[in-house]
Amino acid sequence: MTDQNAPRRTDGTAPSAADLHGLVEGSTAIASGSHEIAVSGLQKHYGDYHALRDIDLTIPSGSLTALLGPSGSGKSTLLRAIAGLEVPDGGVVRIGGEDVTFVPPQRREIGFVFQHYAAFKHLTVRDNVGFGPSIRKLPKDEIRQRVDELLEIVGLDGYQDRYPSQLSGGQRQRMALARALAVQPKVLLLDEPFGALDAKVREDLRQWLRQLQTETGVTTVLVTHDQEEALDVADHIAVLAEGRIEQWGTPREVYDEPANDFVKGFLGPTARLRGELVRPHDLVLSLRRIDDAEPVTVERVVHLGFEVRVDLRDSGGEALSAQTTRGEAARLDLHQGQALFVRLGRPGEDRVEVA
Numbered sequence: 001m002t003d004q005n006a007p008r009r010t011d012g013t014a015p016s017a018a019d020l021h022g023l024v025e026g027s028t029a030i031a032s033g034s035h036e037i038a039v040s041g042l043q044k045h046y047g048d049y050h051a052l053r054d055i056d057l058t059i060p061s062g063s064l065t066a067l068l069g070p071s072g073s074g075k076s077t078l079l080r081a082i083a084g085l086e087v088p089d090g091g092v093v094r095i096g097g098e099d100v101t102f103v104p105p106q107r108r109e110i111g112f113v114f115q116h117y118a119a120f121k122h123l124t125v126r127d128n129v130g131f132g133p134s135i136r137k138l139p140k141d142e143i144r145q146r147v148d149e150l151l152e153i154v155g156l157d158g159y160q161d162r163y164p165s166q167l168s169g170g171q172r173q174r175m176a177l178a179r180a181l182a183v184q185p186k187v188l189l190l191d192e193p194f195g196a197l198d199a200k201v202r203e204d205l206r207q208w209l210r211q212l213q214t215e216t217g218v219t220t221v222l223v224t225h226d227q228e229e230a231l232d233v234a235d236h237i238a239v240l241a242e243g244r245i246e247q248w249g250t251p252r253e254v255y256d257e258p259a260n261d262f263v264k265g266f267l268g269p270t271a272r273l274r275g276e277l278v279r280p281h282d283l284v285l286s287l288r289r290i291d292d293a294e295p296v297t298v299e300r301v302v303h304l305g306f307e308v309r310v311d312l313r314d315s316g317g318e319a320l321s322a323q324t325t326r327g328e329a330a331r332l333d334l335h336q337g338q339a340l341f342v343r344l345g346r347p348g349e350d351r352v353e354v355a
């Protein structure tokens with residue numbers, strides 16, 4: 001089976017490790033000045049399939065932007081078009097104000113990290129990270145110093161002489177980031193870099209990525225289908241669906257002021273109350289009817305640490321879930337079969353109902 005996240009050439013085949021190194025080999029500039037990424041009117045077809053539909057997106061210099069969307073929404077295609085691994089059918093890609101639409105990847109001064117990092121197995125961590133600078137024939141002691149600094153930043157100091165097979169998955173991805181940064185790229189493009197790792201490691205690595213990005217200030221684009229990851233690390237999120245950008249904004253904007261039901265549904269759990277899509281934590285439960293609260297029956301009470309999810313059924317037979325706290329669940333004595341009322345809370349309202 002082919003990996004959806006694996007990089008593809010325009011002919012559909014996966015690039016070799018040497019190709020990927022080629023992405024950074026040509027990099028010469030040190031990340032300074034404006035490295036805004038601006039995409040306008042971008043179109044991409046694969047045969048009859050319209051993978052990118054007129055994409056306009058500006059990624060501010062020095063920021064971390066997440067491309068978030070379901071599988072097949074076009075995230076990787078957009079990232080690969082920015083990298084130069086895909087040639088668009090129409091539109092323009094600019095990096096730092098320069099039109100790079102037809103500039104080959106190795107001349108775009110980018111660092112790229114994929115979900116499955118193609119390390120040189122026969123090279124040590126030091127030589128993997130130092131590969132790009134050594135191709136550019138930088139002085140050996142300068143390379144050594146740069147590699148040591150980067151390995152310290154990514155938390156791999158002391159691992160210089162190990163081989164990739166002697167690293168954990170998380171350590172390998174951190175080595176990949178160090179290697180991408182070793183050539184001091186203008187922009188860092190990350191395609192589900194933590195996708196193959198387990199949940200806890202992912203969480204640690206995204207905190208670490210956020211810190212690394214803040215320290216280096218390199219303009220970063222992160223492809224992810226994980227809304228929590230995007231909300232957690234990104235300055236801005238572009239939400240994609242079917243080759244279009246549905247919304248662009250800060251994590252708070254896309255979560256609190258979603259442009260449409262798709263964005264609302266994709267950014268977090270939702271419940272439908274009288275036809276309106278709402279957040280489960282915006283629902284207020286009460287034992288007596290307040291205002292025009294909807295009568296519901298408790299089907300299940302699920303304790304998820306501090307939070308409690310209450311699965312309900314309304315009088316029309318529709319299922320919906322509310323989210324509440326342990327304290328409130330105890331106060332209401334929530335239990336299966338209980339008759340309750342649910343309504344939409346107002347922002348800042350005290351959730352504790354004395355019924």
Ligand SMILES: Nc1ncnc2c1ncn2[C@@H]1O[C@H](COP(=O)(O)OP(=O)(O)OP(=O)(O)O)[C@@H](O)[C@H]1O
Nearest residue numbers: 004005008012046051070071072073074075076077
């Ligand atoms: N080389 C290709 N040839 C044909 N179709 C392709 C090719 N690359 C991507 N596609 C199609 O274009 C669409 C967008 O793919 P893309 O990889 O950009 O989606 P994605 O949002 O990154 O999804 P995922 O999260 O699954 O990686 C998909 O329907 C995919 O099958």
